[in-house]
Amino acid sequence: MSDVLKAKINKRFVDSAMPPETGDTRIWDIELRGFMLRISSSGRKTYCVKYRVNRQQRWMTIGEHGLPWTPEAARNRAREVITEATKGVDLSETPSERVKALAGKGGLVIAKAMRDATIGQLFEMYFRDGPSDKPLKRESSWSVDATSYKRHIKPLLDDVIAKDVRPSDLAAWQRDVAAGKTSHDIKTGPRGRSIVKGGPSAASRGMRCLSAMFSWAIWREILETNPCSKVQKLRDNRRERSITTEEAKKLWTVLDEAQAAWVIAPHYANIIRLIMLTGARRNEITELNWSEVDIERSRLVLPPIRTKMGSQNKSRTIILSEQARAILEYLPRLGPYVFMSQISGKPVLGVNKAWLKVRELAGLSDVRLHDLRHSFATFAVEDGASLYLVGRALGHANASSTERYAHPGDTAARIIAEKVAERFAIGRE
Template sequence: MATRLTQRTVDAAEPRDARYVIFDNAIAGFGLRISPSGEKSWIFEYRADGGGRRQPKRRVTIGRVGDLTPIEARKVADTFRSQVSRGIDPQAEKVAKRQAPTFAELARMFLAEHVEAKRKATTAAWYTDLFERVLIPRLGALKAASVTRADVAKVHLSLKSTPFQANRALAGISSLYSFADRRGLVVADFNPAKRIEKYREEGRERFLSADELSRLGAAIRQAETDGIPWEINSNGNLKHVAKKKQATPIDPFAAAALRLLIFTGARLREILHLKWQYVDMERGLLLLPDSKTGKKAIVLNAPALEVLAGLPQLGEYVVAGASVATQREKPRADLKRPWDGVRRLAGLPDVRIHDLRHNFAAFGAGGGMGLPIIGKLLGHSQPATTARYAHLDNDPLRRASDAIAAGIAAAMGEASSSVGVANIEDARRARSRDQ
């Protein structure tokens, strides 16, 4: 039967022993379905592929009565009718949306088929951590195609206390949807990370003073000989431990790795993954076949050569693993424990391992080595990367400033203990002769 579907029709429809449908007399296929339980819902019935009696009937549920008014349901049905007339199958569209990947599914596809297949192992590990630890817990249950800019902005805001991580999360999402676009998994040019303003990142530069370097050197020497004293908890857990065992030495490979980082300015993984076959002692070079910036040569200075000469070759890796079982087979994973102990011993709790690389560059810049030379030593692929140390390359500026200030001080009759004192004294003697 067919009638005009209004709220009055809905209220008057009573449940029967079997489910039945009341169709609308204005929009063909639009109907009200009543179940024996009394549940009522809106439906749309149609024939796919432009209609025709040879095509089987299909039925798509629009929504439940109560969730949609008759007017709202009628608008949806009219949209479906328009789609059918253009050869679009509403039910197939609905099924496709239901089967569309979630953010979590798309993310893991991206990691497996793009990141792990086409990026360096360290980059892949970084991406995996970002998605598994930060993004999937927040967005994973959402359909990838339905994630909005507001959803991404909310995630970005939740990470505001760590601006670097917040911005990397934004970049990770953007890269994910670029991948999905290329695979045709989302609508073309759909990227919910677009036009979200990044947080300002303050560059962290921590350089060591001469006193701090002295303490660091002393700490490494003590750590590899007498050992690092244990921190005793207030509960007194160590009261029965013999005095001579209340310090733990670091292994010689950890000490060597720290010295190589300090003397060469190399990145942590470049030292931990260094193989003996890459070491050219005769020419004083580390010939790395791969690094963050590709193939790279690191110059070995005299202190670095001395460190390498004193190391035994236990396996293919220069810095042997922390345990006997792994030291011949795989590179050392990290230096976290020995470094934490050494910096605590040296009283440098805020110094990171990567700061040793910055410190190497700072010494070079402060010594007037020139930014191009420093960039070559560090293996920077872009001059802009080395430019962060430009303010330390001040030797020519300091000489100019000293000369200018010396002239001004001489004119003022001021004494100075800095460079340029001789010029001031000459000026004073000249004035005395004139008087």
């Protein structure tokens, strides 16, 4: 059974809207006729639009609430769908289906326009239709792509005709982003600021995002080539920082003290501990589901959609040490997620803010939360583990990723240098 309501669909309303006990609730927008928010009993919030094209009523799901679908973005999309429907164009069809249908009706000019889509138009289709075409791509990866597009691709390339883009154009764009051309510092409200820096890492992420979109457009038969494949990629220049054994001990002590003094909540302390003890990625722990925890076998088993190995349709097994297992055994099971917000019923947010407090107390202001994963790998290599085993522990799909994380530290390199020097010294005796 569905409840039907009317309201102004904005961020405040959507964030505060509560799910029904059963069925779903449909809220129609009072500003744009046909635009609707559907809330399921599970808490999922989805934007939809109802319209008529060629005298037939149609429904289209725009997307789930969140990046890239804010209320305003979803409303703009609904308005576009309704406007195009008055021209006889059904945007719920895939781009290739639309081209074929229009060409079959003699609409060759419109069909040609579809093939002459701009990069901005293709990204709009990519973010709308891509998740259903690429179900194994993680939600966090879509979020990263959306951010790269909004910050660095849209300002410089949005109106460029996609099929006319040359590798040299993208190389120039890459240089501009690396040089900070897309950087800005804008006041967004009484207390908020939007700070975008650009740089080589941003350019590298943006190029990966562009390449993924072009590859998708080829698969959808919209484009024929991917110009990104001929562009020499920049080095990511990601800063590698591995904590020392002494720093690790201090960090563990600070975590205990911060939790005891309620500087950070216990669930944040346990998330950080599990990242340290398992080498898992942040989201692999913060979004951990109890169904993925196998206490009897001391392991976590993550489905493909939750891992970076998802594109290979492989699950990921994370082995638990006795300490890690003890943490999970101690935690109460209050819902489907191990670390669940009692307000939203979803995984807790805010672990990065908690980490900033902890690292300052530990005197590790230059250490990122992700560096704990890097430290796990470095400790393992320095203790004699092979890169193959470290790669398995980290869930890497290829050896090159492991080499980047698990380079020998200065201590290990010094031991090697001293041992080699001893060999040469024997010859002088």
